[in-house]
Amino acid sequence: MTPTRKKLLVVLLGLAALAVTGLLVLRLLVDPAAFTPLLTGFVKQTTGLSLTIDGGLRLSLFPSLGITMKRASLGDLPGFPGESFADIKEASIQVRPMALLRGDLEVLGLSVRGLRVRLVRDKDGRENWKALPIAKVEVKKDAMVVTKNDGQTTSFRYLVKTARLSGSEVVFENRADGTVFSLTDIDFSADGIEPGRPFAAEMSLSAASVRPEIQARVDLSGKTLVDPAAMRFAVSDATVGIKAAAKGLPVAAFQAQGHGDLELLAEENRITGRKMTLSGSASGGSLPGDGLAAGLELSFDYDYGTGLASCPALVLTVPKAGLTTKGTFEASGLGTKPRATLTLAAAPFDAKSLLAMSGVPLPAMREKNALGKVGFSLNAAYLENKETRLETDLSLDGAPVRVTAQAATGDRTRIAAGVDIQTLDLTGYLPAASASPPKDAAQRKKGTAVPGQNLVLDLRLSAKRLDVDKLSLTGVELVGTLDNGVAQLSRLRAGLFGGSITATGRADPRQPATAVAVRAEGSGLQAGPLLLALTGKEPLTGTAGFRADLAATGNDQAAVMRSLSGTASVSLKNGRIAGLSLSPDILSAPQRLLSLGLGGDDAPAKDGGKQGSPEGTAVTSAGFSAAIKNGVATTRDILVQAPPHKVTGQGSINLPAQALDLRLTAHVAGVADIPVVVAGTFSEPTVTPDMAAIPAAAIGGAAGKAVKALTDPGGAAKDVLDAVNPLNLLPFGRDTKK
Incomplete structure (x- = not known):
C-alpha cells in the first residue's frame, strides 16, 4: 500500500x-x-x-x-x-x-x-x-x-x-x-x-x-401511484380479489376477482374508475348451494365535492341465464338532495333459470319454455322528494308488456303501478298438472309477519286480450290496492264470449286466518262456447248470466271451501239443449218418445228435417239460486223452461266434498210429473227416477208405455233426464253413469 x-x-x-x-x-x-x-x-x-x-x-x-x-x-x-x-x-x-x-x-x-x-x-x-x-x-x-x-x-x-x-x-x-x-x-x-x-x-x-354481520378480505396488487403535489392517488391495471361472508342476509358468501384503473384526485374532489371488470359468484342464504355467477363491467366518475356521479358504461352479465344488461347511471346532489337516473336494456334471456339461480325456483309450468325469452328496457329516476319513477317495456316470450310505476318513501312506501298489455296468452304459465305445491304452502303459523307491511300499492292493469286456457278475456280493466298486506280489488271488468263480467274482492291475510270476500257478476255470456272452454263439451247454448257474493276464511284451499258462505245464482235464456227434440207430436208413439230425437226416429218432421234435429230443444229460460253456508249450497228454485215441458227442483251441493243431493221433477207435457234424484259426485253424477213417487195408474195407453220406458234406469229415454238436468248450467254433470 x-x-x-x-x-x-x-x-x-x-x-x-x-x-x-x-x-x-x-x-x-x-x-x-x-x-x-x-x-x-x-x-x-x-x-x-x-x-x-x-x-x-x-x-x-x-x-x-x-x-x-x-x-x-x-x-x-x-x-x-x-x-x-x-x-x-x-x-x-x-x-x-x-x-x-x-x-x-x-x-x-x-x-x-x-x-x-x-x-x-x-x-x-x-x-x-x-x-x-x-x-x-x-x-x-x-x-x-x-x-x-x-x-x-x-x-x-x-x-x-x-x-x-x-x-x-x-x-x-x-x-x-x-x-x-x-x-x-x-x-x-x-x-x-x-x-x-x-x-x-x-x-x-x-x-x-x-x-348486518359481514366479513370480507380485499387483496389489491398492481402499480399504485401517489402524487402528493397534485393530491392524486391512482391504481392502474390493478388486480383485486374479494372474499366475503355474511349472516342474516340473502347472500351468505361472495367471492370475486377483477381488474381496472382507479384514480382519486383530492384537489378536484373526484374519483374515477375506468375499464373496471369484476366477475364472481354469490351463494348461501336464499341462493342455491352452487351459487349465482355474474360479471360486471363499468366506468364511472364521482365528484364528491358537488355530489355528481355518472356511469356512462355499465354491463351486467349472468352467463348461465344468457343475461346481458347494458345501461347508464347519473346522479346529482349526493349527500344533500339526491337525484338519479338509470337506464338498462337486456336482450331476451332465460328468466326462469335466473330466478332459480337466485333462489326463487318456480313450479313446473304447462309450457316448458315459458319465461325462457324475457327481454326488457328500463328507465328509472329518483327525484329530490324521495320519489321514484319507473318505465319498463317487457318482451314476455314475445308478448309486449309495458309497466309504469311511481313510488314515494317515508314512514310507508307508496307505489302506484300501471300494466298495459296488448295480447298475452297466460296458459303456458299455469302450473303443470304434475306440479307439486310449493313446500311453504302449509298454513301460515300464528305470529308470522304479513307480506306487504308498511307498503301501499295501487295497481291498474289493462289488456286488449288475455287468453287463459280456452278462455279469452277482452278489454280487461283491473284496479286494486295492497295496503298493509290487505288486498282490495276495486274493479275488474272484462269481455267474455260475447258478454261481460265484473268483480270486486278483498283478501285480508292478518291473523288468525286469511279472510276472502268476492262479488262477481256476468251477463250476456254465450253458454255453449263457455261450457266448451270449461268442460270440453257443449251440452246447451243460450245467453247465460251469474251472480255471486261469497266470503271465506282459511290459509289453504280446503279451509276456504269449508268456510265458504254467501249467495250465488245462475241463469240461461233463449237456449237449446243440444241433440234433444221434445216436439209435441213426439208423444204420438212410444217409439218416438223413446228416441226423443236422439237418433232413433227417421220420420220426417213438418219442416222437412228430422224429429231428432241436431238443433235440439229450445229452452226459453233456466236457472237457480243458492244460499251457501260453510261450503254447502242449498237451492229451492231450480227451474228449466222448455215449453211445453219444464224441470223444477231443490237440493244441496256440498262443495268441499264435491257431492250432489238434488230432488228434481221433470214435467213432461202429456205424460206425467216424473220425480228424479240427482246424486253422486261432480265427476260422476247419477240421475235416477223416483219409482215410488209415480202413481201406478197415472197414465194409460201409449203414454203409459212411454212412462215405463222413462222410468227404466237402463232405458234409452233416460237421456232426456240427463239432458235437461240443471247441472248442465254448471261446468260438471254431463258425464253421467248409465
Missing part, C-alpha cells in the same frame, strides 16, 4: 470514529422526552387535536436518526370530549432534530403500526370528523400547508423517503342505528418518495360490518 493510500485510509477511519463518537454523545446528552412538548404543540397547532403519548419517546440512531413513539392517542374533538379520534401502538419517524428545534418537520422515513381511526356519527347526527378544525390541506413542492377553519395556516417541509403502515384499521360507528363498519388489517408500503413526484405503493385490507 502506498503512503498516500495509507494516509487516506487513516483520515477516513478517523472521520468514521468521530461520527460514531458524535452520535453516541448526542444519544447520551439529548433527552428524547424534550421533544414531547414540541410534538404535542405542533399537532395541536396543526390539527386542533390533543396528542397524548403514554409509552414515551425513544431516540434511535440506526438505520438513521429518528424518534420512536409508543402508545399514543389523538382526541378531544369539539363535541366529543374524552373520546380518542385515533390511537397508535407504535410510530417510528426518522426526522431531522434540528429542524424540529426551528419549528419545522422534516421526515425522512415513517413507519406506523397499529393505527386505529374512529369515525363516529352520534345519535343527534353530529360527526366527529367534521369537528376537525381543518379547512384544507395543500402540498406545495416539498412543503405541506394546513389551513384551519379560522384561516390560520401551518406549513412544514416533508422529505419522506419511505412509508409503512401495518396492522391498522378505520372504524365507522353509527350510534343512531347501531351499525358498525370497519376496515381492518390495513397494510400500506411505499418507497422512493420524492417531493412533487409520483411514487409506487402497495396495499391490502379486510372489511367487516356489524348489523
